[in-house]
Amino acid sequence: DTRTGAGAGNDTGDHAGDHVGNDGGQRRWRAAMMNNYGTPQLTLVRGEGAHVWDADGNRYLDLLSGIAVNALGHGHPAVVAAVTDQLGRLGHVSNFFVAEPTLELAETLLDLAGLHGEAKVLFCNSGAEAVEAAFKIARRTGRPKVVAAEGGFHGRTMGALALTGQPAKRAPFEPLTPGVVHVPYGDADALESVVDGETAAVVLEPVQGENGVLVPPDGYLQRAREITSRHGALLVLDEVQTGIGRTGTWFAFQHAGIVPDVITLAKGIGGGLPLGVCVGVGRAGELLEPGQHGTTFGGNPVCCAAGLAVLRTIRDEGLLDHVSRLGKEIANGVEELGHPLVAGVRGVGLLLGVMLRHPVSAAVAAHARKAGYLLNNVQPDALRLAPPLVLTEADVHQFLADLPAVLDAALPSSSSEATS
Numbered sequence: 001d002t003r004t005g006a007g008a009g010n011d012t013g014d015h016a017g018d019h020v021g022n023d024g025g026q027r028r029w030r031a032a033m034m035n036n037y038g039t040p041q042l043t044l045v046r047g048e049g050a051h052v053w054d055a056d057g058n059r060y061l062d063l064l065s066g067i068a069v070n071a072l073g074h075g076h077p078a079v080v081a082a083v084t085d086q087l088g089r090l091g092h093v094s095n096f097f098v099a100e101p102t103l104e105l106a107e108t109l110l111d112l113a114g115l116h117g118e119a120k121v122l123f124c125n126s127g128a129e130a131v132e133a134a135f136k137i138a139r140r141t142g143r144p145k146v147v148a149a150e151g152g153f154h155g156r157t158m159g160a161l162a163l164t165g166q167p168a169k170r171a172p173f174e175p176l177t178p179g180v181v182h183v184p185y186g187d188a189d190a191l192e193s194v195v196d197g198e199t200a201a202v203v204l205e206p207v208q209g210e211n212g213v214l215v216p217p218d219g220y221l222q223r224a225r226e227i228t229s230r231h232g233a234l235l236v237l238d239e240v241q242t243g244i245g246r247t248g249t250w251f252a253f254q255h256a257g258i259v260p261d262v263i264t265l266a267k268g269i270g271g272g273l274p275l276g277v278c279v280g281v282g283r284a285g286e287l288l289e290p291g292q293h294g295t296t297f298g299g300n301p302v303c304c305a306a307g308l309a310v311l312r313t314i315r316d317e318g319l320l321d322h323v324s325r326l327g328k329e330i331a332n333g334v335e336e337l338g339h340p341l342v343a344g345v346r347g348v349g350l351l352l353g354v355m356l357r358h359p360v361s362a363a364v365a366a367h368a369r370k371a372g373y374l375l376n377n378v379q380p381d382a383l384r385l386a387p388p389l390v391l392t393e394a395d396v397h398q399f400l401a402d403l404p405a406v407l408d409a410a411l412p413s414s415s416s417e418a419t420s
């Protein structure tokens with residue numbers, strides 16, 4: 001993920017304005033932690049529902065939720081109870097064995113995807129790992145080529161990075177895993193021109209989250225499905241960011257009415273615990289043979305118990321409809337502000353990008369923080385909102401009421417003169 005708030009990406013970390021709490025957090029951070037994320041903006045100490053508190057006691061509405069992770073917000077009683085109970089009962093077993101919550105989560109996921117009896121689940125610990133598993137499944141087809149999209153993001157491990165279509169993230173680590181071809185995102189004709197009988201898989205995000213919440217044109221995923229099927233290639237949909245209710249359906253592919261061959265999940269499913277999933281549909285669920293892949297913590301019963309609590313709560317509390325409704329309310333509300341800095345809003349459900357007319361997203365994020373909101377400047381000219389699915393109507397109204405002043409404060413001076 002990109003953590004690029006004001007101050008992030010600063011290699012010295014010594015400029016005024018950064019704030020890691022009044023407990024010397026920044027000094028301790030500089031002394032003890034690798035600077036792979038840039039200077040942290042805050043030291044957070046507590047969360048409840050859609051809110052978090054920093055080390056100074058300031059409260060923030062978390063419109064980022066750990067970057068699309070805390071689907072049920074912070075400290076949700078169902079997750080806390082499930083995790084506590086499972087940790088007290090059985091905290092871990094090796095993959096020589098299997099635990100009850102692990103089996104139950106696999107079954108529940110397949111039920112929700114409408115794939116029970118047709119697909120198989122592999123558990124791991126993160127989005128990148130889920131993508132690595134998908135990549136290995138693709139290799140097991142015996143075909144050399146994998147097609148992915150420019151601008152796409154699939155993780156930071158070497159295989160996932162090879163699929164990631166963002167040159168700046170790839171360049172420092174070349175040579176990467178060979179065989180990957182990138183094509184423009186959202187362009188089905190580009191897929192048509194490269195997918196052939198040598199193609200093992202096409203790997204796509206249903207919405208490109210890290211690339212500024214880029215939604216492909218209608219019909220794109222359907223065409224990708226048709227092209228891959230015709231050539232006997234796997235369609236891998238990376239739903240690490242879009243899955244588990246974030247777009248108002250359990251999986252984003254359900255909007256398109258298609259079924260992929262491989263689905264990768266992480267982020268939202270673990271309710272804040274590290275949990276990744278690779279789902280293989282049909283033959284894709286059979287390609288890995290015993291001994292060919294694995295990870296010590298994959299299927300950890302505590303993480304799986306958290307995952308079950310997340311899925312059951314989303315289902316029992318009707319959160320999918322809530323997500324669709326609030327997503328539209330935020331998108332319409334931001335557009336109706338008619339603010340000169342806002343070029344438009346894009347996204348689906350509670351994965352939204354606010355497009356700016358100037359590359360001042362870091363300033364907007366910094367002013368938002370001062371006003372009590374955490375959001376992400378995912379691109380210089382785009383903000384990302386990925387709030388907990390349990391965000392309330394009242395939270396949305398307050399945010400929409402406070403947003404104009406936040407945007408005003410970040411307007412480049414020439415434009416603010418023009419509008420004042």
Ligand code: PMP
Pocket residue numbers: 001126127128129131153154155156205209210238239240241266267
């Ligand atoms: N795939 C997608 C679509 C993602 O958005 C991300 C994380 N932003 C990843 C993979 C990597 O997940 P993780 O950070 O858990 O490795």
